[in-house]
Amino acid sequence: PAVENVRGAVKLPAYLQRPEVSADLRSGFLTVLEGSRLKIQATATRALSSATAEVVTLPKEIIDDISGESSPFDESVEGNDAASPPEKVAPPRKISLSVSGKKITTPEIAIASNSLIIPMQWKDIYGLAADAPLKIRIEASQDHLPSTYIQGIDRQHIMLAEETLQFEVLAEDDFGLKACGISWQGEFTKPTGGTPAKGSLTIEEGGPTRTSLNKPFSFSPANLSIEPQKITLRSWTEDYKPGRGRIYSEPVILYILTRDEHAQVLKNEFDRAIGELEDIARKEQNLNDENKRIERNHGKDLQSEESKKKLQQQQDAERNNQQRMEDLTKKMEELFKDAVRNGEIDKEALQKMSKALQSMKELSKQDLPKVEKKLQDAQSQRNTQEKSEQDLKEAIEEQKKAIEKMKQALKDANEANQNFEASTFVNRLKRAASEEEGIASTFIDLIDKVIGMNYDELDPVEQRSIKESYDQQRQTAADVRWIQEDLAHYYARTQKPEHKKLVDAMRSSQIDEALEELATRVSSNISFASIAESKRWAEQLRKWAKELEGQKKKNGGGGGGGGGQSQEDKDFEFMLKVMRMIQTEQDIRARTRSLEDLRRALQPKEAPNQPESAR
Structure with missing residues (x-):
């Protein structure tokens, strides 16, 4: 008697909350999750009189090297066994089967971590046995991490x-x-x-x-x-x-x-963008020089293979430079949007940045593609010598115009950067003031626990807070020293009197030395003096920031539409207002969407996962 069909009914572990699964076992192999229970039912070709089966537990396989090669560490070493002792497994156990007509059914078999082999044998009603036992291998698997x-x-x-x-x-x-x-x-x-x-x-x-x-x-x-x-x-x-x-x-x-930190990040990104624009302009100038050499040396023989090869190389290089300009323009566009969003970037810096951006857009979409097209035309098989000469000449002329536009874009970008740098001085002074206030606030919170005690006597938590304040104080002292130095260099370039006045005030106050001395007091847990000095210097830094900000507005750096504005300035200011309105609307829409996501997240389970800040 042969087997017509073999199926398994798998009851998965209760924690999975899944219904019973039916599986085809005709292949003689099934993977089952450990903790499950398996019942096997086989159907023979004719009625049976008896059947037997047993469960054989297999030792877990140990694979030392996935490549199958032996490892040098397999050899015996002092203190280690050459091979692990064989795993002890349960001996084979017989299981009782239920026979009904053609069907054989096992009891539920528990699946642990080891794999199993279940051999089954039977006899039909005529006393004939199967040619070979049916062997079913059950591979135990684990519930893996999500x-x-x-x-x-x-x-x-x-x-x-x-x-x-x-x-x-x-x-x-x-x-x-x-x-x-x-x-x-x-x-x-x-x-x-x-x-x-x-x-x-x-x-x-x-x-x-x-x-x-x-x-x-x-x-x-x-x-x-x-x-x-x-x-x-x-x-x-x-x-x-x-x-x-x-x-x-x-x-x-x-x-x-914060907005001032954001402005400083934008300033750093703008510096990198200007450096890249300078590199593109240098490359374009080099390409223009090479086009002039081709015109001079091969102008009467542009139809030759050598000339066409050189023109093709120039066209490929021009296309590459145009792609670089296009990529940089996209970066600059995002940078400009972020600068507008910031709200504290000088308006004149934004205006110069906008001019540079407009020039870059024209270069990437119009001017440089024209040069590339003329270089391509100069290689045309249908051209006469005169037409190729004319195409190359026009390519050189278009390239000259593009280079001049790049120079103007660089000039506008550098002027924007200069205004950008001037506006960041205010933000940097404000940030240093906030850091001093933060150090004072830390000591005020700790005062009851640290007053009158040496640093070594403090609890480790308070020691860590004071160490962090000391590190921050030293960092702030370094920041202020850099602000003073950058202001001096900025004045040397621009000769603006308000920056000279501030540099002199900072030097005469000896703030850099005072902040270093304050760091020593912080580290020694001289609490009241640290609080008083931190507050005093925070107030002074804010005063300098306010003076510089006020002077900038007085000079027309950040004000609204005064009577002396040109139409171009008025148009730009209107554009800025529209951009900020659009950004505000986009922010409101995005935050509304975020609130809806929060509502949906909190609705199913109110208390357990609800953050304090969202309650």
């Missing part, structure tokens, strides 16, 4: 608190996902009296049969009352295995900046 990751954003991201970050949370598991969400942990990068942000949200509920989750989410720091700080953002997911808990993704680091 995985999750955040998609759609860089691993590091810089933003303002009112901006909204959009991304997707993805999670996968082999059996079922209970839920997925996000969590965040804040960290202040300088002393402050605030509390770092911390929270968690469930953004998608799963189910026993849902093996993947994919949920878009809008993360708004402002909606979660997260002030400027460094945020470590992770996605998390959880499957149904008891005791496993949440599994977290790789972190995404968010730097939520």
Whole structure:
């Protein structure tokens, strides 16, 4: 008697909350999750009288090297055995089978961590046995960890608190996902009296049969009352295995900046953009020089293969430079939008940046493509010698115009950068003042615990706070020293009297030495003196920032539409207002979407996952 059909009924572990699974066993092999229970039913070609079976437990296989080659560490070493002792497994055990007509049914077999072989034999009603026993191998598998990751954003991201970050949370598991969400942990990068942000949200509920989750989410720091700080953002997911808990993704680091910090980042990016623009302009000048050489040396023989080869090389180089200009223009466009969003960048800096950007757009879309097209035309097989000469001449002329436009774009960009740099002095002074206030605030919070004590007598928590304040004080002293030095260099270039006045005031106050001395007091836990001095210098730094800001407005640097404005200035100011209105509307729409995401996340489970800041 032969076997017509073999099937298995698998009861998965109860925690998975899944229904019984039916599987085809005609191949003689089945993978089953450990903790499951398996019942096998075989159907023979005719009625049976009896059947027998046993369960053979296999030792776990140990694979030392995936390549199959022996490892040098396999040899016996003092203190180590050459080979692990064989695993002890349960001896084969017979199981009783139920026989009914043509069908054989096993009892439920518990699947542990070891794989099994189940040989089955039978006799029919005529006393005839099967030619060979049916052997079924059951491979035990584990409930693997789920995985999750955040998609759609860089691993590091810089933003303002009112901006909204959009991304997707993805999670996968082999059996079922209970839920997925996000969590965040804040960290202040300088002393402050605030509390770092911390929270968690469930953004998608799963189910026993849902093996993947994919949920878009809008993360708004402002909606979660997260002030400027460094945020470590992770996605998390959880499957149904008891005791496993949440599994977290790789972190995404968010730097939520104040406006003055944001302005400094933009300034650094603008410096790099100007450097790249200078490199493109140099390259274009070199290409123009080479085109002139070709015109001079091969002008009467442009139809030759050598000339065409040189022209093709020039065309390829021109196309490459045009692509670089196009890529840089996109970067500059984003930089300009971010500068407008910042709200504290000097209007004249924005106006010069806008002019440079407009020139770059024309260069990438019109001027440089014209040069490339003329170089291509000069190689045409249908050209006469005179037509090729004319095309090359026009390419050189168009290139000269493009180079002049690049020079003007660089001039506007450098002037914008100069105004940018001037406006950052105000922000840098304000930031230094805020850092001094943060150090004073830290000591005010600690005063009851540290007053009258030596540093060595303090609790480790207070010692760490004072050490952080000391490090911040030394950093602030270095920042102020750099502000003073940069101001002196800026005055040497621009000869603006307000900057000379401020440099002289900072030097006469000896603030750099005073802040270094204050750092020593902080490290020695001289509490009241540290608080008083930090507040005094914070006030002085803010006073200097206010004076410089007031002088800038007096000179027309940041004001509104005065009577002496040109029509061009008025048009630009109107454009800025429109851009800011659009950005504000976009921010409101994005934050509204973020609030809707929050509402949906908090609706299923109000209390457990609701962050304090979102309540």
